[in-house]
Every structure is written in structure tokens, then in C-alpha cells.
Amino acid sequence: MRTTDKQLRDDDDQPDFDTMRYDLAEREAMNMGVSEIIDLLLNGFEGLDNLDDLEIRDEWEQIFGKSVDNPEQLIQTYHMNLEKAIELVLNEAESSALGDNNREVLEAIELLQSFYEQYGHQFQNFEVEV
DSSP states (O other): OOOOHHHHSOTTSOOOHHHHHHHHHHHHHHHOOHHHHHHHHHHOOOOGGGSOHHHHHHHHHHHHOOOTTOTTSOOOOOEEEHHHHHHHHHHHHHHHHHHHTOHHHHHHHHHHHHHHHHHGGGGTTOEEEO
């Protein structure tokens, strides 16, 4: 897994708006599947540079759980449910498999997606704090 620029920065550094925009873009890019990237290339995207600074700050604080006005605040815990965890892992595996042209992994992804679509409702309330 790739280390992000945010992970490399000192947590005590208060980010400016450009850094927040980069953090948000990097997080989205890390979690995007190939189909989402293709959709963006086909249909376009309104860049984060076009969003108001206050919207960027609110989104950054919501995702990273740290108030910019109070850098001493600890990162809040959040809940990860099984559906989101599977989606993240499968998207990462799909990106890797497409890059490596690994048909076996792509078939495994399809199997797991089918399994979750058919039986996932039984696990819909499973979550943990991370």
C-alpha cells in the first residue's frame, strides 16, 4: 500500500487550503476503482480548486477528523462497516490486477462481489471502530 503525503507530514503541522485539497484528492485517488477513473475521464470532474475554502476545510475535517483550528485535537475514531471494507479492498485489488493484467485476481474479485451481493445483507450491521 502506498504511503500518502499526509501520513508523511508531522501531525502538528496545520495544513493550508492547498494542502487540504491535495490530501482530499490523494485520498480519493487511493480509493478509486478503475471503473470510477474511466467514468471521470469520460465525463469530467469539477476540480477541488473550484470549491470554496470553507467547503474544503469542512470536508477535510470530516474525513481526517481533525479540526484545523485546533491542531492538538486527536484524530477521531470512526466506524468501518464490512461493506465499505470489502469495497475498498476489492477496488485496490482490481486496480492492481488490471495494471498487472492478472485475470485470476479479476475472477476472484467477481466471485467476492457476487458473494457479497447475494449474502452481504446478513452482515450489513457488522462494523468495528478504527
